Amino acid sequence: MKNHSVRLRGVEFANPVLAASGTWEFGLRFKAVSARLGGVVTKGITVEPRAGNPGPRIFEFPGGILNSVGLENPGLERFRDEVLPEVAALGTRVIVNVAGFEPGEFDRLVGELDREPVAGFELNLSCPNVGHGGAAFGQDPKLVEDITRRARARTDRPVVVKLTANFTDPVATARAAEAGGADAVTVINTLFGLALNANGRPFLGGRNGGMSGPALKPFALYCVDRVAAAVGIPVIGCGGIMDGRDALDFLSAGAALVQVGTASLVEPDAAARVWTGLRRLCRDLGAESWADIVGRTRRED
Protein backbone atom coordinates (compact mmCIF):
# COMPACT_ATOMS: atom_id res chain seq x y z
CA MET A 1 0.00 0.00 0.00
CA LYS A 2 1.57 3.28 -1.08
CA ASN A 3 -0.89 5.69 0.44
CA HIS A 4 -1.99 5.09 4.00
CA SER A 5 -4.02 8.24 4.40
CA VAL A 6 -7.71 8.41 5.20
CA ARG A 7 -9.99 11.37 4.55
CA LEU A 8 -12.91 12.74 6.51
CA ARG A 9 -14.77 15.59 4.82
CA GLY A 10 -11.68 16.36 2.77
CA VAL A 11 -9.35 16.47 5.78
CA GLU A 12 -6.49 14.04 5.31
CA PHE A 13 -5.26 11.87 8.18
CA ALA A 14 -1.83 10.39 7.45
CA ASN A 15 -2.89 6.99 8.77
CA PRO A 16 -6.06 5.55 10.30
CA VAL A 17 -4.83 5.34 13.92
CA LEU A 18 -5.92 8.04 16.35
CA ALA A 19 -5.38 8.48 20.08
CA ALA A 20 -8.73 8.27 21.86
CA SER A 21 -10.17 11.07 23.94
CA GLY A 22 -9.45 11.05 27.66
CA THR A 23 -6.48 8.73 27.43
CA TRP A 24 -3.99 11.02 25.73
CA GLU A 25 -4.55 14.34 27.50
CA PHE A 26 -3.88 16.89 24.74
CA GLY A 27 -1.21 14.90 22.95
CA LEU A 28 1.54 17.01 24.52
CA ARG A 29 3.02 14.55 27.00
CA PHE A 30 4.52 12.27 24.34
CA LYS A 31 4.83 14.51 21.30
CA ALA A 32 6.92 12.10 19.24
CA VAL A 33 4.18 9.47 19.55
CA SER A 34 1.47 11.98 18.66
CA ALA A 35 3.40 12.94 15.53
CA ARG A 36 3.40 9.34 14.30
CA LEU A 37 -0.39 8.98 14.51
CA GLY A 38 -3.09 9.86 12.06
CA GLY A 39 -4.35 12.25 14.68
CA VAL A 40 -5.15 12.80 18.32
CA VAL A 41 -8.52 13.36 19.95
CA THR A 42 -8.25 15.71 22.93
CA LYS A 43 -9.67 15.26 26.38
CA GLY A 44 -13.29 16.36 26.49
CA ILE A 45 -13.66 20.13 26.63
CA THR A 46 -16.64 21.78 28.31
CA VAL A 47 -17.72 25.44 28.27
CA GLU A 48 -16.80 25.95 31.92
CA PRO A 49 -13.68 24.50 33.58
CA ARG A 50 -14.32 21.29 35.53
CA ALA A 51 -12.37 20.01 38.53
CA GLY A 52 -13.52 16.45 37.94
CA ASN A 53 -14.59 13.78 40.41
CA PRO A 54 -13.08 13.00 43.81
CA GLY A 55 -10.84 9.93 43.95
CA PRO A 56 -10.46 7.11 43.60
CA ARG A 57 -10.96 7.61 39.89
CA ILE A 58 -9.79 4.27 38.61
CA PHE A 59 -10.52 0.62 39.35
CA GLU A 60 -8.88 -2.32 37.63
CA PHE A 61 -10.60 -5.57 36.68
CA PRO A 62 -9.26 -8.51 34.66
CA GLY A 63 -8.65 -7.14 31.18
CA GLY A 64 -9.88 -3.64 31.80
CA ILE A 65 -10.40 -0.58 33.91
CA LEU A 66 -13.28 1.46 35.20
CA ASN A 67 -12.69 5.21 35.33
CA SER A 68 -14.58 8.15 36.72
CA VAL A 69 -12.42 11.17 35.97
CA GLY A 70 -15.53 13.29 35.60
CA LEU A 71 -14.45 15.34 32.58
CA GLU A 72 -11.74 17.29 34.38
CA ASN A 73 -10.67 19.97 31.90
CA PRO A 74 -9.59 23.62 31.75
CA GLY A 75 -12.77 24.82 30.05
CA LEU A 76 -13.23 26.45 26.66
CA GLU A 77 -11.35 29.71 27.24
CA ARG A 78 -8.21 28.33 28.84
CA PHE A 79 -8.13 25.43 26.40
CA ARG A 80 -8.35 27.81 23.45
CA ASP A 81 -5.89 30.42 24.77
CA GLU A 82 -3.34 28.33 26.67
CA VAL A 83 -3.48 24.73 25.45
CA LEU A 84 -4.51 24.83 21.81
CA PRO A 85 -1.56 26.86 20.46
CA GLU A 86 0.84 24.18 21.66
CA VAL A 87 -1.44 21.35 20.50
CA ALA A 88 -1.71 22.89 17.04
CA ALA A 89 2.08 22.76 16.74
CA LEU A 90 2.16 18.98 17.28
CA GLY A 91 2.41 18.13 13.61
CA THR A 92 -0.60 15.84 13.68
CA ARG A 93 -4.33 16.27 13.14
CA VAL A 94 -6.13 17.42 16.26
CA ILE A 95 -9.77 16.55 16.79
CA VAL A 96 -11.29 18.39 19.73
CA ASN A 97 -13.67 16.33 21.82
CA VAL A 98 -16.46 18.59 23.07
CA ALA A 99 -18.88 17.73 25.86
CA GLY A 100 -21.92 19.54 27.15
CA PHE A 101 -24.67 19.42 29.72
CA GLU A 102 -27.20 21.33 27.65
CA PRO A 103 -27.82 20.59 23.97
CA GLY A 104 -26.75 24.16 23.11
CA GLU A 105 -23.30 23.78 24.62
CA PHE A 106 -22.08 21.46 21.87
CA ASP A 107 -22.68 23.89 19.02
CA ARG A 108 -21.38 26.75 21.09
CA LEU A 109 -18.09 24.90 21.67
CA VAL A 110 -17.85 23.93 18.00
CA GLY A 111 -18.65 27.46 16.86
CA GLU A 112 -16.06 29.09 19.12
CA LEU A 113 -13.31 26.60 18.28
CA ASP A 114 -14.04 26.59 14.55
CA ARG A 115 -11.86 29.69 14.16
CA GLU A 116 -8.90 27.81 15.66
CA PRO A 117 -6.38 25.50 13.95
CA VAL A 118 -8.18 22.22 14.63
CA ALA A 119 -8.85 19.36 12.22
CA GLY A 120 -12.37 18.66 13.42
CA PHE A 121 -14.66 17.88 16.30
CA GLU A 122 -15.87 14.84 18.15
CA LEU A 123 -19.17 15.28 19.99
CA ASN A 124 -19.04 13.50 23.33
CA LEU A 125 -22.69 12.54 23.67
CA SER A 126 -21.85 9.44 25.59
CA CYS A 127 -19.65 10.18 28.57
CA PRO A 128 -21.31 8.11 31.29
CA ASN A 129 -19.47 9.77 34.13
CA VAL A 130 -21.46 12.87 34.76
CA GLY A 131 -24.71 12.77 36.69
CA HIS A 132 -27.09 14.45 34.30
CA GLY A 133 -25.24 14.75 31.05
CA GLY A 134 -23.79 12.83 28.16
CA ALA A 135 -25.46 9.50 28.68
CA ALA A 136 -28.95 10.89 28.25
CA PHE A 137 -28.06 12.74 25.02
CA GLY A 138 -26.36 9.78 23.46
CA GLN A 139 -29.14 7.34 24.30
CA ASP A 140 -31.83 9.34 22.51
CA PRO A 141 -31.63 9.26 18.69
CA LYS A 142 -33.71 12.43 18.39
CA LEU A 143 -31.34 14.37 20.65
CA VAL A 144 -28.35 12.92 18.80
CA GLU A 145 -29.72 14.12 15.47
CA ASP A 146 -30.62 17.54 16.84
CA ILE A 147 -27.26 18.15 18.55
CA THR A 148 -25.38 16.90 15.48
CA ARG A 149 -27.37 19.16 13.15
CA ARG A 150 -26.73 22.21 15.31
CA ALA A 151 -23.00 21.46 15.49
CA ARG A 152 -22.92 20.79 11.75
CA ALA A 153 -24.32 24.26 11.12
CA ARG A 154 -21.41 25.86 12.96
CA THR A 155 -18.49 24.31 11.08
CA ASP A 156 -17.29 23.03 7.74
CA ARG A 157 -14.72 20.82 9.42
CA PRO A 158 -15.39 17.14 10.11
CA VAL A 159 -17.94 16.47 12.83
CA VAL A 160 -17.62 13.05 14.46
CA VAL A 161 -20.23 11.75 16.86
CA LYS A 162 -18.99 9.43 19.60
CA LEU A 163 -21.69 6.89 20.33
CA THR A 164 -22.58 5.03 23.45
CA ALA A 165 -23.81 1.46 23.60
CA ASN A 166 -25.20 1.89 27.10
CA PHE A 167 -28.81 0.67 26.99
CA THR A 168 -29.22 1.90 23.45
CA ASP A 169 -28.70 0.45 20.00
CA PRO A 170 -25.79 2.33 18.42
CA VAL A 171 -27.27 1.53 15.01
CA ALA A 172 -30.22 3.80 15.82
CA THR A 173 -28.04 6.62 17.14
CA ALA A 174 -25.55 6.22 14.28
CA ARG A 175 -28.38 6.66 11.77
CA ALA A 176 -29.52 9.72 13.72
CA ALA A 177 -26.00 11.18 13.62
CA GLU A 178 -25.83 10.53 9.87
CA ALA A 179 -29.19 12.23 9.40
CA GLY A 180 -27.94 15.21 11.42
CA GLY A 181 -24.98 15.62 9.07
CA ALA A 182 -22.17 13.85 10.93
CA ASP A 183 -19.08 12.96 8.89
CA ALA A 184 -18.28 9.89 11.00
CA VAL A 185 -19.28 8.06 14.15
CA THR A 186 -16.96 6.72 16.84
CA VAL A 187 -18.09 3.31 18.08
CA ILE A 188 -17.99 2.86 21.09
CA ASN A 189 -17.42 4.95 24.18
CA THR A 190 -16.93 3.34 27.62
CA LEU A 191 -19.65 1.16 29.10
CA PHE A 192 -21.30 1.80 32.45
CA GLY A 193 -19.78 -0.07 35.34
CA LEU A 194 -19.85 -0.24 39.11
CA ALA A 195 -17.19 -1.47 41.52
CA LEU A 196 -17.72 -1.92 45.25
CA ASN A 197 -15.38 -1.88 48.21
CA ALA A 198 -15.43 -4.49 50.97
CA ASN A 199 -18.11 -2.53 52.84
CA GLY A 200 -20.45 -2.81 49.89
CA ARG A 201 -20.11 0.89 49.06
CA PRO A 202 -19.15 2.28 45.64
CA PHE A 203 -15.37 2.11 45.23
CA LEU A 204 -15.03 5.06 42.86
CA GLY A 205 -15.35 8.61 44.16
CA GLY A 206 -17.71 9.36 41.29
CA ARG A 207 -19.77 6.27 42.21
CA ASN A 208 -20.17 4.81 38.70
CA GLY A 209 -17.47 4.50 36.09
CA GLY A 210 -16.83 3.83 32.43
CA MET A 211 -15.37 0.48 31.44
CA SER A 212 -12.59 0.27 28.88
CA GLY A 213 -9.74 -1.98 27.90
CA PRO A 214 -9.20 -5.23 26.01
CA ALA A 215 -12.11 -7.00 27.75
CA LEU A 216 -14.47 -4.76 25.76
CA LYS A 217 -13.11 -5.62 22.34
CA PRO A 218 -15.57 -8.34 21.29
CA PHE A 219 -18.55 -6.14 22.13
CA ALA A 220 -17.05 -3.07 20.49
CA LEU A 221 -16.24 -5.10 17.38
CA TYR A 222 -19.81 -6.40 17.29
CA CYS A 223 -21.11 -2.83 17.46
CA VAL A 224 -18.76 -1.65 14.68
CA ASP A 225 -19.80 -4.54 12.45
CA ARG A 226 -23.49 -3.65 12.85
CA VAL A 227 -23.12 0.13 12.62
CA ALA A 228 -20.84 -0.02 9.57
CA ALA A 229 -23.42 -2.15 7.78
CA ALA A 230 -26.18 0.31 8.63
CA VAL A 231 -24.76 3.75 7.78
CA GLY A 232 -23.02 5.31 4.82
CA ILE A 233 -20.61 7.50 6.78
CA PRO A 234 -17.23 6.23 8.02
CA VAL A 235 -17.03 4.45 11.37
CA ILE A 236 -14.17 5.03 13.79
CA GLY A 237 -13.64 1.83 15.77
CA CYS A 238 -12.79 2.10 19.44
CA GLY A 239 -12.79 -0.34 22.33
CA GLY A 240 -9.94 -2.44 23.67
CA ILE A 241 -7.46 -2.03 20.81
CA MET A 242 -4.06 -3.08 22.15
CA ASP A 243 -2.11 -4.04 19.02
CA GLY A 244 -2.07 -4.06 15.23
CA ARG A 245 -4.15 -7.21 15.02
CA ASP A 246 -6.93 -5.62 17.09
CA ALA A 247 -6.90 -2.61 14.76
CA LEU A 248 -7.01 -4.88 11.71
CA ASP A 249 -10.08 -6.61 13.18
CA PHE A 250 -11.88 -3.28 13.54
CA LEU A 251 -11.05 -2.28 9.96
CA SER A 252 -12.21 -5.67 8.73
CA ALA A 253 -15.48 -5.19 10.60
CA GLY A 254 -15.99 -1.95 8.71
CA ALA A 255 -14.14 0.83 10.56
CA ALA A 256 -12.29 3.36 8.39
CA LEU A 257 -10.23 4.58 11.31
CA VAL A 258 -9.52 3.36 14.84
CA GLN A 259 -8.83 4.95 18.20
CA VAL A 260 -6.43 3.59 20.79
CA GLY A 261 -7.31 4.47 24.38
CA THR A 262 -6.61 2.39 27.47
CA ALA A 263 -3.53 0.78 25.88
CA SER A 264 -1.76 4.16 26.11
CA LEU A 265 -2.05 4.05 29.90
CA VAL A 266 0.09 0.92 29.92
CA GLU A 267 2.53 1.76 27.09
CA PRO A 268 2.91 5.43 26.15
CA ASP A 269 3.81 4.41 22.59
CA ALA A 270 0.95 1.90 22.30
CA ALA A 271 -0.93 3.83 19.60
CA ALA A 272 2.21 4.23 17.47
CA ARG A 273 2.89 0.50 17.89
CA VAL A 274 -0.69 -0.24 16.83
CA TRP A 275 -0.02 1.69 13.64
CA THR A 276 3.29 -0.07 12.97
CA GLY A 277 1.64 -3.45 13.57
CA LEU A 278 -1.36 -2.67 11.41
CA ARG A 279 0.81 -1.47 8.54
CA ARG A 280 2.87 -4.65 8.65
CA LEU A 281 -0.23 -6.87 8.71
CA CYS A 282 -1.76 -5.05 5.74
CA ARG A 283 1.47 -5.37 3.81
CA ASP A 284 1.58 -9.11 4.57
CA LEU A 285 -2.01 -9.39 3.34
CA GLY A 286 -0.99 -7.72 0.10
CA ALA A 287 -3.57 -4.98 0.48
CA GLU A 288 -3.28 -2.25 -2.14
CA SER A 289 -5.64 0.21 -0.52
CA TRP A 290 -7.74 0.45 2.61
CA ALA A 291 -10.72 -0.63 0.54
CA ASP A 292 -9.17 -4.12 0.40
CA ILE A 293 -9.40 -4.36 4.17
CA VAL A 294 -12.28 -2.21 5.37
CA GLY A 295 -15.53 -4.15 5.63
CA ARG A 296 -14.13 -7.46 4.42
CA THR A 297 -15.98 -9.23 7.27
CA ARG A 298 -19.22 -9.00 5.32
CA ARG A 299 -17.77 -9.27 1.85
CA GLU A 300 -18.60 -12.28 -0.26
CA ASP A 301 -15.66 -14.19 -1.66
Add this chain to the structure above:
Amino acid sequence: MKSLRAPVVANAEVAPGIWSLWFEHPGLARACRPGHFLNLKPGPGPDPLLRRPLSVCDVERDRLRLVFRAPGRGTALLAQLRPGDELDILGPLGRPVRLPKRRTVLLCGGGVGAAPLLLLARRLRDENRVKVFLGARAAEGLILTREFSRLRLEVGFATDDGSHGHRGPVTDLVVKNVHPGTGQLVYACGPLAMLADLARRVKGAEAWGFFEERMGCGTGICYCCALPRKGGGYTRFCQEGPVVRLDEVEL
Protein backbone atom coordinates in the same frame (compact mmCIF):
# COMPACT_ATOMS: atom_id res chain seq x y z
CA MET B 1 8.89 7.07 26.20
CA LYS B 2 9.48 3.37 25.79
CA SER B 3 9.27 0.72 28.47
CA LEU B 4 12.60 -0.79 29.54
CA ARG B 5 13.64 -4.34 30.34
CA ALA B 6 15.90 -5.21 33.22
CA PRO B 7 16.93 -8.47 34.92
CA VAL B 8 16.02 -9.16 38.53
CA VAL B 9 19.12 -9.77 40.63
CA ALA B 10 17.54 -10.67 43.97
CA ASN B 11 14.08 -10.72 45.53
CA ALA B 12 13.32 -11.65 49.13
CA GLU B 13 10.76 -11.08 51.85
CA VAL B 14 12.43 -8.80 54.38
CA ALA B 15 9.50 -8.35 56.78
CA PRO B 16 6.08 -10.00 56.89
CA GLY B 17 4.47 -9.18 53.52
CA ILE B 18 7.26 -6.78 52.48
CA TRP B 19 9.62 -7.60 49.63
CA SER B 20 12.99 -6.25 48.61
CA LEU B 21 13.85 -6.57 44.94
CA TRP B 22 17.16 -5.66 43.30
CA PHE B 23 17.46 -5.33 39.56
CA GLU B 24 20.15 -4.17 37.18
CA HIS B 25 19.82 -1.28 34.77
CA PRO B 26 22.77 1.09 34.40
CA GLY B 27 20.73 3.80 32.65
CA LEU B 28 18.04 3.89 35.31
CA ALA B 29 20.62 3.70 38.08
CA ARG B 30 22.17 6.87 36.69
CA ALA B 31 18.88 8.66 36.03
CA CYS B 32 16.87 7.93 39.17
CA ARG B 33 16.76 10.66 41.82
CA PRO B 34 15.00 10.63 45.20
CA GLY B 35 11.28 11.02 44.56
CA HIS B 36 11.32 9.32 41.19
CA PHE B 37 9.12 6.28 40.80
CA LEU B 38 9.02 3.41 38.34
CA ASN B 39 5.87 1.92 36.85
CA LEU B 40 6.16 -1.86 36.63
CA LYS B 41 4.13 -4.32 34.62
CA PRO B 42 3.38 -7.24 36.96
CA GLY B 43 3.28 -9.71 34.08
CA PRO B 44 2.86 -9.91 30.32
CA GLY B 45 -0.56 -9.60 28.71
CA PRO B 46 -3.76 -7.83 29.68
CA ASP B 47 -4.29 -9.22 33.18
CA PRO B 48 -3.35 -7.46 35.35
CA LEU B 49 -3.59 -4.63 32.85
CA LEU B 50 -2.09 -1.64 34.61
CA ARG B 51 1.43 -1.06 35.81
CA ARG B 52 2.23 -0.75 39.52
CA PRO B 53 4.00 2.42 40.66
CA LEU B 54 6.91 1.80 43.04
CA SER B 55 9.34 4.38 44.29
CA VAL B 56 13.05 3.81 44.06
CA CYS B 57 14.35 2.74 47.45
CA ASP B 58 18.06 2.69 46.73
CA VAL B 59 20.69 2.73 44.01
CA GLU B 60 24.05 0.97 44.16
CA ARG B 61 26.26 1.25 41.10
CA ASP B 62 24.24 -0.35 38.24
CA ARG B 63 21.59 -1.80 40.52
CA LEU B 64 18.35 -0.42 41.87
CA ARG B 65 16.33 -1.57 44.82
CA LEU B 66 12.57 -1.59 45.23
CA VAL B 67 10.92 -2.36 48.55
CA PHE B 68 7.20 -2.96 48.42
CA ARG B 69 4.21 -4.47 50.13
CA ALA B 70 2.34 -7.14 48.19
CA PRO B 71 -1.31 -6.74 49.19
CA GLY B 72 -2.86 -7.40 45.78
CA ARG B 73 -2.58 -9.66 42.75
CA GLY B 74 -0.25 -7.40 40.79
CA THR B 75 2.27 -6.84 43.56
CA ALA B 76 2.05 -10.55 44.47
CA LEU B 77 3.28 -11.31 40.94
CA LEU B 78 6.18 -8.92 41.47
CA ALA B 79 6.93 -10.69 44.76
CA GLN B 80 7.22 -13.99 42.87
CA LEU B 81 9.93 -12.75 40.52
CA ARG B 82 13.20 -14.67 40.77
CA PRO B 83 16.77 -13.74 39.84
CA GLY B 84 17.08 -13.74 36.06
CA ASP B 85 13.41 -12.88 35.47
CA GLU B 86 12.83 -9.76 33.45
CA LEU B 87 11.16 -6.59 34.71
CA ASP B 88 9.11 -4.40 32.36
CA ILE B 89 9.66 -0.85 33.56
CA LEU B 90 8.44 2.60 32.62
CA GLY B 91 10.45 5.38 34.15
CA PRO B 92 11.85 7.28 35.81
CA LEU B 93 8.54 9.05 36.38
CA GLY B 94 7.44 11.93 38.55
CA ARG B 95 9.32 14.99 39.68
CA PRO B 96 12.32 14.30 41.89
CA VAL B 97 12.84 16.09 45.20
CA ARG B 98 14.81 19.31 44.91
CA LEU B 99 17.64 18.50 47.25
CA PRO B 100 18.26 21.20 49.87
CA LYS B 101 21.60 22.22 51.34
CA ARG B 102 22.60 23.08 54.88
CA ARG B 103 19.24 22.30 56.41
CA THR B 104 17.92 20.04 59.08
CA VAL B 105 15.78 17.47 57.32
CA LEU B 106 13.42 15.18 59.21
CA LEU B 107 12.43 11.98 57.39
CA CYS B 108 9.32 10.16 58.56
CA GLY B 109 8.53 6.67 57.28
CA GLY B 110 5.48 4.63 58.18
CA GLY B 111 5.76 0.91 57.42
CA VAL B 112 6.92 0.29 53.86
CA GLY B 113 6.95 4.08 53.44
CA ALA B 114 10.52 3.98 54.73
CA ALA B 115 11.58 2.75 51.27
CA PRO B 116 11.93 5.96 49.22
CA LEU B 117 13.39 7.78 52.23
CA LEU B 118 16.53 5.62 52.10
CA LEU B 119 17.67 6.99 48.74
CA LEU B 120 16.64 10.46 49.87
CA ALA B 121 18.67 10.13 53.08
CA ARG B 122 21.67 8.89 51.12
CA ARG B 123 21.58 11.88 48.79
CA LEU B 124 20.88 14.43 51.56
CA ARG B 125 23.35 13.38 54.21
CA ASP B 126 26.52 15.02 52.90
CA GLU B 127 25.13 18.51 52.83
CA ASN B 128 22.37 18.46 55.44
CA ARG B 129 21.64 17.30 58.95
CA VAL B 130 19.29 14.35 58.53
CA LYS B 131 17.18 12.70 61.22
CA VAL B 132 15.15 9.60 60.39
CA PHE B 133 12.03 8.39 62.18
CA LEU B 134 10.57 5.03 61.30
CA GLY B 135 7.30 3.65 62.55
CA ALA B 136 5.32 0.43 62.28
CA ARG B 137 2.62 -1.45 64.11
CA ALA B 138 5.19 -3.71 65.76
CA ALA B 139 8.98 -4.19 65.72
CA GLU B 140 8.81 -6.87 62.99
CA GLY B 141 7.32 -4.30 60.61
CA LEU B 142 10.25 -1.88 60.89
CA ILE B 143 12.28 -2.15 57.71
CA LEU B 144 15.63 -0.95 56.38
CA THR B 145 16.84 -0.23 59.90
CA ARG B 146 20.35 -1.54 59.20
CA GLU B 147 20.62 0.44 55.98
CA PHE B 148 19.65 3.68 57.68
CA SER B 149 22.03 2.98 60.58
CA ARG B 150 24.89 2.48 58.16
CA LEU B 151 24.36 6.02 56.91
CA ARG B 152 25.32 7.17 60.43
CA LEU B 153 22.24 9.29 60.89
CA GLU B 154 20.16 9.87 63.95
CA VAL B 155 17.43 7.21 63.70
CA GLY B 156 14.38 6.99 65.95
CA PHE B 157 11.78 4.25 66.08
CA ALA B 158 8.14 4.11 67.04
CA THR B 159 5.71 1.19 67.22
CA ASP B 160 2.03 1.12 68.00
CA ASP B 161 2.51 -1.72 70.50
CA GLY B 162 5.69 -0.36 72.02
CA SER B 163 7.72 -3.43 71.00
CA HIS B 164 10.51 -1.17 69.73
CA GLY B 165 11.22 2.49 70.48
CA HIS B 166 8.55 5.03 71.25
CA ARG B 167 5.10 3.58 71.90
CA GLY B 168 2.73 5.55 69.68
CA PRO B 169 2.67 7.10 66.24
CA VAL B 170 5.96 7.92 64.54
CA THR B 171 4.62 11.41 63.97
CA ASP B 172 5.10 12.05 67.73
CA LEU B 173 8.85 11.82 67.18
CA VAL B 174 8.76 14.21 64.25
CA VAL B 175 6.68 16.77 66.13
CA LYS B 176 9.13 16.63 69.08
CA ASN B 177 12.00 17.43 66.74
CA VAL B 178 10.41 20.34 64.91
CA HIS B 179 11.84 23.73 65.82
CA PRO B 180 9.66 26.35 64.18
CA GLY B 181 11.31 29.03 62.15
CA THR B 182 14.66 27.26 61.74
CA GLY B 183 14.13 26.29 58.11
CA GLN B 184 13.62 22.60 58.78
CA LEU B 185 12.20 20.34 56.12
CA VAL B 186 10.09 17.24 56.65
CA TYR B 187 9.75 14.46 54.06
CA ALA B 188 7.27 11.72 54.86
CA CYS B 189 6.06 8.54 53.23
CA GLY B 190 3.49 6.20 54.66
CA PRO B 191 -0.22 5.63 55.12
CA LEU B 192 -2.56 8.50 54.30
CA ALA B 193 -3.58 8.74 57.96
CA MET B 194 0.06 9.31 58.93
CA LEU B 195 0.49 12.04 56.33
CA ALA B 196 -2.75 13.68 57.45
CA ASP B 197 -1.56 13.55 61.06
CA LEU B 198 1.73 15.21 60.07
CA ALA B 199 -0.04 17.88 58.06
CA ARG B 200 -2.13 18.69 61.13
CA ARG B 201 0.64 18.61 63.72
CA VAL B 202 3.77 19.95 62.06
CA LYS B 203 3.83 23.72 62.44
CA GLY B 204 6.72 25.92 61.42
CA ALA B 205 8.48 23.49 59.08
CA GLU B 206 7.89 22.77 55.42
CA ALA B 207 6.41 19.27 55.19
CA TRP B 208 6.25 17.12 52.05
CA GLY B 209 4.60 13.76 51.50
CA PHE B 210 5.19 10.98 48.97
CA PHE B 211 2.00 9.89 47.18
CA GLU B 212 2.21 6.80 45.05
CA GLU B 213 -0.74 4.70 45.95
CA ARG B 214 -3.17 4.30 43.08
CA MET B 215 -2.48 5.52 39.57
CA GLY B 216 -3.73 4.84 36.07
CA CYS B 217 -0.92 5.69 33.68
CA GLY B 218 1.74 7.19 35.95
CA THR B 219 2.66 9.57 33.13
CA GLY B 220 0.07 12.34 33.49
CA ILE B 221 -2.22 11.50 30.60
CA CYS B 222 -5.21 9.81 32.25
CA TYR B 223 -6.04 12.13 35.17
CA CYS B 224 -6.91 9.13 37.34
CA CYS B 225 -4.72 10.01 40.32
CA ALA B 226 -6.26 13.01 42.01
CA LEU B 227 -5.49 14.54 45.35
CA PRO B 228 -7.86 17.36 46.37
CA ARG B 229 -6.01 20.67 46.39
CA LYS B 230 -6.73 23.33 49.00
CA GLY B 231 -8.82 26.02 47.36
CA GLY B 232 -10.33 23.64 44.81
CA GLY B 233 -9.27 21.32 42.03
CA TYR B 234 -7.02 18.29 42.14
CA THR B 235 -3.32 17.56 41.98
CA ARG B 236 -2.29 14.80 39.59
CA PHE B 237 0.30 13.32 41.89
CA CYS B 238 1.95 11.15 39.23
CA GLN B 239 2.86 14.25 37.28
CA GLU B 240 2.93 17.13 39.77
CA GLY B 241 4.24 14.79 42.48
CA PRO B 242 4.69 12.19 43.69
CA VAL B 243 6.23 14.42 46.37
CA VAL B 244 3.65 17.03 47.29
CA ARG B 245 3.62 19.81 49.89
CA LEU B 246 1.29 18.64 52.63
CA ASP B 247 -0.14 22.11 53.26
CA GLU B 248 -1.29 22.37 49.65
CA VAL B 249 -3.61 19.36 49.66
CA GLU B 250 -6.67 18.21 51.59
CA LEU B 251 -6.02 14.94 53.37
